[in-house]
Amino acid sequence: MKIESRFLKYISFDTQSSEESTTSPSTDKQKVLGEFLAEEMRILKLQDVMQDEYGIVYGTIPGNTDQGDVMGFIAHMDTSPDASGENVNPQIIRNYNGQVITINDEKKMYLDPEEYPELKNLIHHDIITTDGTTLLGADDKAGIAIIMSVAEYMYRHPEFKHNDIKIAFTCDEEVGRGTEHFNIERFNADYAYTVDGGDINQYNFENFNAYKAIVHITGQSFHTGDAKGKMVNALTIARNFDSMLGEANRPETTEGYEGFYHLYDMHGDVSGATLTYLLREHDMSKMHKLMERMSSTADYLNTIHENSVQIEYVHQYDNMKDIIVKVPHIVEQIDIAMRDLGMDPRPTPIRGGTDGAMLSYKGLPCPNLGTGGYNYHGEYEYASLTQMKKGVELILRMIKNNIED
Structure with a gap:
């Protein structure tokens, strides 16, 4: 099966995960x-194929040599709750020539290379977009399509030498629970790669350290006609708290290795309010500074309104770089394979987290590979079929080099 047909089949499944659900999968x-x-x-003769009670699918491409490492490749099946994944109606642009792509003319939705400059690197690629009513699902069904195309290649080319190759497809990555029930012992790989990135020339072995900060604000409500000297408006304190953090450390003003506070939920009334932030930094010492600034802001406001502000910090995940640097060869072989294929290898820090970060800290070192997908989590999502095909070549080359080294 061509990777295009495989990808189109996978995105026809609505697999949106849910943040509200407490089940596994959600x-x-x-x-x-x-x-x-x-x-x-099973059709491709993988062994030990099973879907466990949590929805995770495991399988082994049986090796024909015991040389080289037992490598693993992982992708996730769910799509983001941020946009619908139901009834995806993809559009294919063949041999893209650099023009503005119309996603949905009625809704005036377009992909303009001046607004999305990465398109300028995709001239002559075959590109798949949405129709503007759903997300596409390249995150991460492009990764699944790449991995399954590798499996099919090995099935059709028994002469291709490789040790056992472990593959797994997880649930609930988009809601932060992708590795909650992942069985590393069952998977039984020396190390693995998540196939869940963007540009195929980029790879990732470092990501944000992540905390959530929940700011609880207590006010006192009085009738507005008799409020002087009595009312403590929790909403006003909330507004002041956020403004005191400043504008410089927010997602919309940062890039690369720059960290941020991200206020993503705010609700309440005069008597009580809650602000929920994401805190992100690649450097843990800088993370501590973000937290110290939040705490000192709360302390200051508490000198004005005693005990009005309390902060709860919740750890989410850590930078996988601290684990990956101990096994540098698993990153080096990405770079080598890319150069062998004439690609442009670009190690890039992830401004987010991955299943790979969680798995690395659980004992399975796990850098991340690209898929050729862009603009994830929304109706402007699109993917390069040409880059997906290159992703298959890349993994096969990595496996080949691992045997020959």
């Missing part, structure tokens, strides 16, 4: 794609 519909993938794996 939505049963993720299991439907998992069952389909498990059957496809």
Whole structure:
């Protein structure tokens, strides 16, 4: 099966995960794609294929030599809750020539290379977009399509030498629970790669350290006609708290290695309010400074309104670089394979987190590879089929080099 047909089939499954759900997986519909993938794996003669009770699909491409490492490749089946993944209607632009791409003329949705400059690097590529009503699902069904295309290649080319290759497809990555039930012992790889990035020439082995900060503000409500000297407006304190953090450390004003505070939820009334922030920094010492600034801001406001502001910090994940640097060869072989294929290897810090970060700290070192997808989590999402094909070549080359080294 061509990777294009495979990808189009996978995105026809609605696999949106849910932040509100407490089940694993968070939505049963993720299991439907998992069952389909498990059957496809059996057709391609993978061994030990199973979907566990949490929806995670495991399988082994059996090796024909015991040389080299046992490598793993992982992608996630769910799509983001940020936009619908139901009834995806993809549009294919063949041999893209650099023009403005119309996603949905009625809604005036366009992909303009001046606004999305990465398109300038995709001239002559075949590109898939949405129709402007759903996300596309390249995050991460492009990764699944790449991995399954590798499996099919090995099935059709028994002369291709490789040790056991472990593959897994997870649920609920988009809601931060992708590795919650991942069985590293069952997976049984020396190390792995998540295939869940963007530009195929980029790879990642460092990501943000991440905390969530929940700011609880207590006010006192009085009738407005008799409020002087009595009312403590929690909403006013909330507004002041956020403004005192400044404008310089926010997602919309930062890039690269720069960290931020991100206020993503705010609700309440005069008597009480809650602000919820994401705190992100690659350097943990800088993370501590973000937290110290928040705490000192709360302390200052508490000198004006005693005990009005309390902050709860919740650890989310850590920078996988601290683990990956101990096994540098698993990053080096990405770079070598890319150069062998005439690609332009660019190690890039992730301004977010991955399943790979969680797995690295659980004992499975796990850098991240690109998929050729862009503008994730929304109706402007698109993907390069040409880069997906290159992703298949890259993984095969990495496996080949691992055997020959």
